[in-house]
Amino acid sequence: MEEKNQGLRKGLLPRHVQFIALAGMIGTGIFKGSSDTVNMAGPSVVLAYLIGGLLLFIVMVALGEMAIVYPKLNVQHLINKAFGNRISFIVGWLYWINWIIVTVVELLAAGSFLQYWFPSMPLWLLSFICAAFIVGINLFQVKYYGELEYWIAGIKIITLMAFILLGSLILLGIFPGTTSSLSNYTAHGGFFPHGLGGTFSAFLVVMFSYGGAELIGVSVTETKDSQRVLPKIIKGTVWRVIIFYVLPILIICGIVPWDQVSSKESPFVQVFGFSGLPGAAHVMNFVLLTAVLSAANSGIYATSRTLFTMSQTGEAPKAFLKTSKQGVPLNGILLTTICILVGVFLAYMTPDQVISYLMTIPGFTVLLIGIGICLAQLKLRPQYSEKPVFQVKGFPYTTIIAAICLSFIFLAFIFNKQNIIGTIVCLVIVAVLILLSFTVKSKR
Numbered sequence: 001m002e003e004k005n006q007g008l009r010k011g012l013l014p015r016h017v018q019f020i021a022l023a024g025m026i027g028t029g030i031f032k033g034s035s036d037t038v039n040m041a042g043p044s045v046v047l048a049y050l051i052g053g054l055l056l057f058i059v060m061v062a063l064g065e066m067a068i069v070y071p072k073l074n075v076q077h078l079i080n081k082a083f084g085n086r087i088s089f090i091v092g093w094l095y096w097i098n099w100i101i102v103t104v105v106e107l108l109a110a111g112s113f114l115q116y117w118f119p120s121m122p123l124w125l126l127s128f129i130c131a132a133f134i135v136g137i138n139l140f141q142v143k144y145y146g147e148l149e150y151w152i153a154g155i156k157i158i159t160l161m162a163f164i165l166l167g168s169l170i171l172l173g174i175f176p177g178t179t180s181s182l183s184n185y186t187a188h189g190g191f192f193p194h195g196l197g198g199t200f201s202a203f204l205v206v207m208f209s210y211g212g213a214e215l216i217g218v219s220v221t222e223t224k225d226s227q228r229v230l231p232k233i234i235k236g237t238v239w240r241v242i243i244f245y246v247l248p249i250l251i252i253c254g255i256v257p258w259d260q261v262s263s264k265e266s267p268f269v270q271v272f273g274f275s276g277l278p279g280a281a282h283v284m285n286f287v288l289l290t291a292v293l294s295a296a297n298s299g300i301y302a303t304s305r306t307l308f309t310m311s312q313t314g315e316a317p318k319a320f321l322k323t324s325k326q327g328v329p330l331n332g333i334l335l336t337t338i339c340i341l342v343g344v345f346l347a348y349m350t351p352d353q354v355i356s357y358l359m360t361i362p363g364f365t366v367l368l369i370g371i372g373i374c375l376a377q378l379k380l381r382p383q384y385s386e387k388p389v390f391q392v393k394g395f396p397y398t399t400i401i402a403a404i405c406l407s408f409i410f411l412a413f414i415f416n417k418q419n420i421i422g423t424i425v426c427l428v429i430v431a432v433l434i435l436l437s438f439t440v441k442s443k444r
Contacts, residue, residue, distance in 0.1 A: 103299030
């Protein structure tokens with residue numbers, strides 16, 4: 001028999017939390033989305049990833065500072081504490097919708113990668129098998145989920161390291177059959193082929209790619225000795241992400257002319273093709289499969305824990321407080337599963353353009369979450385009983401600058417004609433959540 005309201009268990013180790021966040025960030029955004037950002041900005045996209053990484057660092061330090069002062073509160077609790085149930089309700093459900101969409105797209109991508117080996121099997125069936133596998137993982141105790149995610153994420157990280165090493169050898173002409181050439185950084189229109197506007201337009205995809213870092217804040221209530229290990233986790237995660245994004249993008253732009261980067265296949269596959277290594281395509285396809293499954297795995301974790309947290313504060317039905325004997329939020333996983341099945345079916349029935357439109361919503365949400373974390377820190381800092389050792393340097397100016405930059409990117413996204421459908425969908429969702437927020441009873 002399942003027991004109600006046992007609560008979540010502290011089964012995650014520091015290495016689990018770090019790799020869960022890395023798994024959420026290193027997925028379709030880098031392996032597939034990098035082709036979009038390169039086409040938008042050319043070689044200058046490297047600057048977008050660097051600046052985005054700096055903004056990510058400020059947001060994560062702000063989150064870590066608050067999590068140390070309030071060790072029993074995750075990111076949802078912190079926003080609730082700062083701004084009350086209404087804002088927390090809007091942000092929480094928007095975050096949940098964000099990860100539902102991301103998870104559906106990752107599972108569809110996983111199905112498409114499996115079709116490389118099983119071309120006769122329909123996409124919906126392969127995606128369904130992937131969904132069943134991922135949901136099954138999330139029904140185990142969180143420590144088992146964390147351990148599996150640790151090793152799955154490890155495959156992605158090892159692949160990126162191998163890619164950086166191999167790509168560097170090709171770029172410098174050290175790899176057999178290659179010659180050193182750095183002209184691709186300035187040829188084909190220069191370093192800024194589309195001007196600063198092109199670099200800026202890539203920010204939305206860049207920020208979507210960095211989405212997942214906030215999973216550290218979601219998982220903090222299930223992390224052992226979080227106060228001591230959180231600063232180290234945040235610092236380690238941020239610099240790893242910047243390296244695993246910036247260096248591969250730098251290598252891709254150096255080896256493949258930016259205007260020849262294909263949007264149909266991963267630029268990573270293109271670069272591996274230059275090596276001429278036998279079986280490289282199969283190996284890369286396997287890595288891409290594990291990458292998107294890992295990101296989908298993080299998505300189910302994020303959605304189920306977000307529902308559990310919101311039910312604690314009255315922003316979601318109390319039914320989502322129900323946990324199994326293993327401390328797993330069953331009803332949250334059930335609702336997420338239903339939405340995934342509906343999403344996989346609808347996504348299969350609709351043209352590919354609809355999926356690309358929906359993919360703008362996660363970038364929209366990541367920006368709002370980042371702004372919310374910065375504003376929450378500005379609001380809560382004066383209320384600290386004592387200042388933590390780990391804190392944002394140059395406060396409040398650093399946090400204010402980050403919030404302004406994220407807001408500017410957000411507004412640019414809203415007024416960009418190319419994002420018109422995604423913008424309409426996002427604004428309608430936010431409008432509905434604002435109306436629903438008035439029905440939430442305050443339980444601060």
